[in-house]
Amino acid sequence: xxxxxxxxxxxxxxxxxxxxxxxxxxxxxxxxxxxxxxxxxxxxxxxxxxxxxxxxxxxxxxxxxxxxxxxxxxxxxxxxxxxxxxxxxxxxxxxxxxxxxxxxxxxxxxxxxxxxxxxxxxxxxxxxxxxxxxxxxxxxxxxxxxxxxxxxxxxxxxxxxxxxxxxxxxxxxxxxxxxxxxxxxxxxxxxxxxxxxxxxxxxxxxxxxxxxxxxxxxxxxxxxxxxxxxxxxxxxxxxxxxxxxxxxxxxxxxxxxxxxxxxxxxxxxxxxxxxxxxxxxxxxxxxxx
Numbered sequence: 459x460x461x462x463x464x465x466x467x468x469x470x471x472x473x474x475x476x477x478x479x480x481x482x483x484x485x486x487x488x489x490x491x492x493x494x495x496x497x498x499x500x501x502x503x504x505x506x507x508x509x510x511x512x513x514x515x516x517x518x519x520x521x522x523x524x525x526x527x528x529x530x531x532x533x534x535x536x537x538x539x540x541x542x543x544x545x546x547x548x549x550x551x552x553x554x555x556x557x558x559x560x561x562x563x564x565x566x567x568x569x570x571x572x573x574x575x576x577x578x579x580x581x582x583x584x585x586x587x588x589x590x591x592x593x594x595x596x597x598x599x600x601x602x603x604x605x606x607x608x609x610x611x612x613x614x615x616x617x618x619x620x621x622x623x624x625x626x627x628x629x630x631x632x633x634x635x636x637x638x639x640x641x642x643x644x645x646x647x648x649x650x651x652x653x654x655x656x657x658x659x660x661x662x663x664x665x666x667x668x669x670x671x672x673x674x675x676x677x678x679x680x681x682x683x684x685x686x687x688x689x690x691x692x693x694x695x696x697x698x699x700x701x702x703x704x705x706x707x708x709x710x711x712x713x714x715x716x717x718x719x720x721x722x723x724x725x726x727x728x729x730x731x732x733x734x735x736x737x738x739x740x741x742x743x744x745x746x747x
Contacts, residue, residue, distance in 0.1 A: 459487060461498050465624045468502060469513050469603050472570060476504045502605075502623055508581030509604035511574060515563040516602040522562040523586075526555045527600070530590035552590065559586050581607035592616040 464483050471479055480502060487496035505513060515523050529551055536544040560583050567574050574582070588610035589596040595608050595616040603623040610616040 459483075459490065459492070459495060461495060462624050464499055465502060465603055469505060469510075469605075469623060470517060473504070473507065473510050473572065480504075505605045505623075506581070506607060507572070507574060507578040508585060508607040511563045511567045511572075511578065511582055512585050512599055512604055512607075513602045514566045514570065515559065516600055518562075518566055520559070520562045520566070522555070522559040523599075526559045526586060527589060527596050529555050530596055531593075533590065534593065556583065556586055556590070584609045588616045594618055598622050 468476060468479055468483070480499060484496045484500045487493075487499055529548060533545065533548050533552075536548060560579065563582050564574055564579060585595075585599065585604070585608040588608040589599040591610050591612040592615060595610060595618065598604060598608065598618055598621055601622055604621060605623050606621050608616055608618070608621060
């Protein structure tokens with residue numbers, strides 16, 4: 459028995475089954491003489507409703523999730539390449555793919571007999587949005603071992619502390635929990651939830667469109683900032699070169715000034731000697747007459 463195997467099993471169960479199944483696994487590990495593993499299993503937290511739904515979405519192998527996370531990878535590449543046109547093109551797909559993935563998670567949960575609250579649906583949206591912008595968050599979503607929802611602003615790294623039950627764990631792509639057939643009352647409740655989800659999706663679509671526009675502006679501003687940083691670096695290098703040239707010129711000027719002063723002193727001295735020589739010559743001439 460390994461922790462990752464146990465976790466893969468537990469996080470595939472319905473929320474109502476988690477605690478009892480975890481306790482059973484703890485007892486099995488203790489009976490096998492592995493107290494350390496028993497303690498680790500006992501510390502595995504029950505996932506939130508939103509985390510459970512995202513886990514079920516990942517385990518189902520839903521195409522909606524694959525398309526959404528593929529879009530996230532493409533968006534990150536376009537952001538790195540500072541390609542505003544590509545960002546704009548991809549950003550237009552974001553609200554539709556996000557809404558499709560959230561709707562799929564809701565459908566899977568309903569099919570398993572779990573009704574998600576509006577708050578849980580919002581957390582699912584936030585978790586998938588975080589996975590769009592952060593590679594590590596995307597890996598956490600794919601793991602199928604989330605214990606809490608994620609959030610991100612598309613700029614800073616997503617906080618993943620305590621978010622995944624077993625670091626580096628992986629699960630097979632297939633929901634392990636049995637599907638539950640809904641009765642007529644459940645069908646009515648599902649329709650009501652579906653209507654609420656559609657309203658939320660429309661609002662999310664508008665928010666995503668606003669986000670795409672903001673990200674485009676961010677990409678353009680980032681590109682302009684890098685241009686200015688390069689220009690500033692070149693200007694600083696030119697300024698340093700000019701300052702070095704100025705320092706050299708000042709040194710040359712000081713040397714020239716000292717040379718001029720020395721030449722002036724020498725010229726004055728020579729003029730004085732020449733004057734004395736003329737006076738001696740005149741005196742000699744007068745004595746000769």
